[in-house]
Amino acid sequence: EMRQYLTSQIPMSRQTERQWLERSTTMDPWKDGGMALAIEDKKTGDFLGTVSLFDISKQNRRAEFGIAIHNPENLGRGFGTDATRVMLWVAFHILGLNSVSLYTLDTNERAQRA
Numbered sequence: 001e002m003r004q005y006l007t008s009q010i011p012m013s014r015q016t017e018r019q020w021l022e023r024s025t026t027m028d029p030w031k032d033g034g035m036a037l038a039i040e041d042k043k044t045g046d047f048l049g050t051v052s053l054f055d056i057s058k059q060n061r062r063a064e065f066g067i068a069i070h071n072p073e074n075l076g077r078g079f080g081t082d083a084t085r086v087m088l089w090v091a092f093h094i095l096g097l098n099s100v101s102l103y104t105l106d107t108n109e110r111a112q113r114a
Helices: 014-025 079-094 109-113
Strands: 034-040 047-057 062-069 099-101
Touching: 034 062, 034 079, 047 079, 062 079, 079 099
Parallel strands: 062 099
Antiparallel strands: 034 047, 047 062
16 A cells, blocks of 8 residues: 555565665765655654655755655554654754655645645
């Protein structure tokens, strides 16, 4: 169900995903044009997905936003809301952006409500 909305290579092995996350979380947002954070369950420490900023423009002070919760069982539990709040705080208060955009398919009602 969730994979239909993703633009990245799917399926992705755990090793490939781990390598992508390690690379993404150490990116310099200005130099590399993006950054990502892992979403984890605070109680269990389980990896749930990722939240990212990409196509970051220092000149225009804007970026695009992406989020993926990998297991549908974790939807509706507030993980995405919390991760979105954290990443938007980083975007506006740390990076000093003025605008963050989220593009979604017209069939992705969950993302549209966010």
